[in-house]
Amino acid sequence: MKKNFYYIILIIFAFSCGTNPHKSSEKVYNDQVKSLKETIAEKEAVPLKSEPYVVIDSIAYRYNNQLLNYKDTLSKIDNKVLQNGIVSEWVGTVNFNLRKPNFIILHHTAQDSVQQTLKTFTLKATNVSAHYVIGRDGKVIHMLNDYLRAWHAGNGSWGKDTDLNSSSLGIELDNNGSEPFSDLQINSLLALLTKLKKEYNIPTQNIIGHADIAPSRKRDPSALFPWKLLAMNGFGVWPDDPLPCPPPEFNAEQGLQIIGYNTKNLSSAIMAFKLHYIQTEVNDILDEKTISTIYSVSKK
Numbered sequence: 001m002k003k004n005f006y007y008i009i010l011i012i013f014a015f016s017c018g019t020n021p022h023k024s025s026e027k028v029y030n031d032q033v034k035s036l037k038e039t040i041a042e043k044e045a046v047p048l049k050s051e052p053y054v055v056i057d058s059i060a061y062r063y064n065n066q067l068l069n070y071k072d073t074l075s076k077i078d079n080k081v082l083q084n085g086i087v088s089e090w091v092g093t094v095n096f097n098l099r100k101p102n103f104i105i106l107h108h109t110a111q112d113s114v115q116q117t118l119k120t121f122t123l124k125a126t127n128v129s130a131h132y133v134i135g136r137d138g139k140v141i142h143m144l145n146d147y148l149r150a151w152h153a154g155n156g157s158w159g160k161d162t163d164l165n166s167s168s169l170g171i172e173l174d175n176n177g178s179e180p181f182s183d184l185q186i187n188s189l190l191a192l193l194t195k196l197k198k199e200y201n202i203p204t205q206n207i208i209g210h211a212d213i214a215p216s217r218k219r220d221p222s223a224l225f226p227w228k229l230l231a232m233n234g235f236g237v238w239p240d241d242p243l244p245c246p247p248p249e250f251n252a253e254q255g256l257q258i259i260g261y262n263t264k265n266l267s268s269a270i271m272a273f274k275l276h277y278i279q280t281e282v283n284d285i286l287d288e289k290t291i292s293t294i295y296s297v298s299k300k
Helices: 002-019 023-041 067-075 114-121 183-200 227-232 252-259 266-277 288-299
Strands: 103-108 132-134 140-142 168-173 207-209
Touching: 103 183, 114 132, 132 183, 168 183, 183 227, 207 266, 252 266, 252 288, 266 288
Parallel strands: 103 168, 103 207, 132 168
Antiparallel strands: 132 140
16 A cells, blocks of 8 residues: 555656746746845945046136136136935835837747747756747747846847847747748737737837847847748838939948948848748849838838
């Protein structure tokens, strides 16, 4: 009887482990949420230490026709130094809420299965994550609260935003980067984008790809991703058909910057643009078609 009891316990344990393979990662998740909750709930005055900041008398900045004497005038000013004694206290405001995302960044996982991706995102050593993963079968896995900061964008920029992790939602599509995206997957993506765009009032043009924000490092989602289909449904922009003829003074590099691309590496920026908008010609050639496409998108 006692032996049978141990067998039953062993079976129950094995069954419980089998039903939730991510139980250990959920505990880590809950611990981190608890830690964040405690951090947000802190009600302490910010400790401030006054450094000997120099305050220069404003007379030094008045217009002076004697420009040659300007340097000498500055050097004679008696600089005032702020001393220690800054007072700090906590008074809780009643007007606040959580920060909301303003961008959606789309990725392909570059892995072979959803389970492989889930393992990657539930190991602390990998330091990567996303808010959502969409499987080839259309299943949507929500991995992080939308208001929390996932680690999916990495080092990149879009326009003046240089910290996309803090301002975006990351959606990973289960795809190895060399295969078409399934209809079930794209249908689920469209449904998810519909919800997120409406819920957070995300601008149409702020739905972009990982390669767009990190053109020198990334190429996802691949040239097989249906950006035009997304744009037709209100998620992202698409060039006019037929393409407009840009004016003679139009500068293609400035056009890319207007759209949001970082052009420090212009070749990479052009390739990232084509990966998104001219998917049959992914190269760094600035031909007439490419310039016209840049012009059309920049106007939007």
